[in-house]
Amino acid sequence: MKEYSRVRTLVEKNGFPANSIGVIVSFYGTGPACEVEIWDKDMNPVDVITYKLDELEEVHI
Amino acid sequence: MNGSNSGQSNNAKGSQINIEQSELEATVNNNNSSISSTMPNCTNASTPKEKFINYSLDYSNPNAKGKAEAYEKGLGYTKDNAAELIKQIHDFVTGGNKPYEISQSEYGTKYKFRIPVRGPNGKTKNVIAVYQIDKGSSIPRLITNYMEGK
Numbered sequence: 515m516k517e518y519s520r521v522r523t524l525v526e527k528n529g530f531p532a533n534s535i536g537v538i539v540s541f542y543g544t545g546p547a548c549e550v551e552i553w554d555k556d557m558n559p560v561d562v563i564t565y566k567l568d569e570l571e572e573v574h575i
Numbered sequence: 576m577n578g579s580n581s582g583q584s585n586n587a588k589g590s591q592i593n594i595e596q597s598e599l600e601a602t603v604n605n606n607n608s609s610i611s612s613t614m615p616n617c618t619n620a621s622t623p624k625e626k627f628i629n630y631s632l633d634y635s636n637p638n639a640k641g642k643a644e645a646y647e648k649g650l651g652y653t654k655d656n657a658a659e660l661i662k663q664i665h666d667f668v669t670g671g672n673k674p675y676e677i678s679q680s681e682y683g684t685k686y687k688f689r690i691p692v693r694g695p696n697g698k699t700k701n702v703i704a705v706y707q708i709d710k711g712s713s714i715p716r717l718i719t720n721y722m723e724g725k
Contacts, residue, residue, distance in 0.1 A: 520638050537638045540718035542682035544710045551719050557641040559721040562705045564680045575637055
């Protein structure tokens with residue numbers, strides 16, 4: 515996974531269920547975590563949530 | 576926030592510390608921006624053009640087409656006139672305006688700003704801009720931006 519990869523979340527977080535779709539917008543240099551811009555069903559961004567990398571899987575398009 | 580199929584629940588946004596998230600992230604959220612603190616080192620914040628040219632305004636990026644379309648239809652911004660959009664966001668943040676939400680994790684802190692941006696089409700819309708400070712760092716950097724709503 516890299517910056518701007520499309521990802522699927524594997525866990526519920528901050529009210530966003532597992533299987534939410536989003537894009538990685540930054541990585542942390544301090545550990546295995548990143549910020550994900552979460553989308554709604556129309557691919558509009560609705561929030562930015564911190565995930566550990568093992569809580570995500572890449573969606574290949 | 577649009578509560579469609581992404582399934583976000585009504586308790587997704589608390590007005591106090593979000594206990595459920597405490598393992599990874601603690602969130603303070605106030606949509607009225609009554610958070611008392613500004614972002615540390617806000618005057619030195621970095622607002623890279625790349626985040627607009629290669630993502631938010633990039634129609635060729637399959638993960639950004641909707642955002643680019645929203646910016647163009649809503650405010651009239653494209654890659655060609657991105658400088659004015661970037662300036663308005665950067666000036667708002669470096670001007671000491673307060674974020675509406677601060678989220679802290681073991682990896683760093685992020686700050687969410689709701690910024691009224693005026694477009695070349697004469698309309699004004701809110702833009703969400705998110706800045707991040709990694710733990711051990713002191714300089715905030717823009718990590719993403721998008722138009723609120725459609």
